[in-house]
Amino acid sequence: MIIAIDGPAASGKGTVARALAARFGLPHLDTGLLYRAVGFAALTRGLDLEDAAALAALAAGLDLAAFDPEALKSGPVGEAASRVAALPQVRAALLKLQRDFAARPGGAVLDGRDIGTVIAPQAEVKIFVTASPEARAARRYRELSQRGEAVSETSVLEDIRRRDARDSGRASAPLVKALDAVELDNTALSAAESVARALEIVAARIAPPASGME
Ligand code: CDP
Ligand code: CDP
Numbered sequence: 001m002i003i004a005i006d007g008p009a010a011s012g013k014g015t016v017a018r019a020l021a022a023r024f025g026l027p028h029l030d031t032g033l034l035y036r037a038v039g040f041a042a043l044t045r046g047l048d049l050e051d052a053a054a055l056a057a058l059a060a061g062l063d064l065a066a067f068d069p070e071a072l073k074s075g076p077v078g079e080a081a082s083r084v085a086a087l088p089q090v091r092a093a094l095l096k097l098q099r100d101f102a103a104r105p106g107g108a109v110l111d112g113r114d115i116g117t118v119i120a121p122q123a124e125v126k127i128f129v130t131a132s133p134e135a136r137a138a139r140r141y142r143e144l145s146q147r148g149e150a151v152s153e154t155s156v157l158e159d160i161r162r163r164d165a166r167d168s169g170r171a172s173a174p175l176v177k178a179l180d181a182v183e184l185d186n187t188a189l190s191a192a193e194s195v196a197r198a199l200e201i202v203a204a205r206i207a208p209p210a211s212g213m214e
Contacts (some may be wrong), residue, residue, distance in 0.1 A: 056093045059094050074144075086170040126180055
């Protein structure tokens with residue numbers, strides 16, 4: 001079983017993906033970390049974030065295990081990730097790794113922006129997790145301030161809106177709900193309620209309730 005979770009920044013994709021992976025005993029890949037690792041490495045090396053050839057070479061040689069996951073979670077790294085992710089050459093360099101993960105025997109859970117549309121269009125379950133920009137900014141603000149980053153809620157909301165526009169507006173694998181994805185708007189839900197709703201969506205896909213029409 002492949003479970004594809006997509007959605008905008010700080011919508012709660014990771015929370016849902018981790019919970020489903022644990023519930024079904026499946027491996028989980030947070031594909032945002034791949035783009036964040038490329039962004040982080042590019043910032044560290046002082047690369048131009050528009051130098052597609054250099055960034056694609058970086059992405060092709062990427063070893064995610066070599067990065068400290070905590071270092072990848074910062075605001076500036078998220079912004080750099082979204083910029084490098086707009087380059088088709090970078091996306092192409094990361095494609096095989098993600099497709100191989102999705103094709104693992106027994107299945108997998110992947111979360112990102114283009115899992116249900118590009119990486120695993122054959123996924124049995126697709127969930128598009130979303131929430132209002134204000135709710136997402138409040139969540140991200142809490143996370144970043146807990147990390148000790150000096151941010152304001154207004155600046156986090158601006159960052160989220162800019163990232164939404166870039167991720168949805170790019171030509172290459174834009175953030176878009178797959179036609180066969182189920183939308184989970186968790187603006188008014190707690191993380192636990194969002195996970196419970198995701199479990200219902202999976203259950204309905206795997207064993208749809210009898211229609212009673214036969
Ligand atoms: O955690 P958050 O939702 O803020 O972002 P993320 O999932 O870590 O992804 C960081 C950036 O990587 C996003 O803004 C996207 O531009 C890009 N990304 C992508 O293009 N495709 C994916 N499958 C995953 C992430
Ligand atoms: O992976 P993504 O960036 O989409 O979001 P996340 O890391 O799963 O969640 C961002 C934050 O929102 C975390 O601190 C969650 O606990 C919190 N949250 C949530 O995931 N779902 C809700 N319905 C409410 C809050």
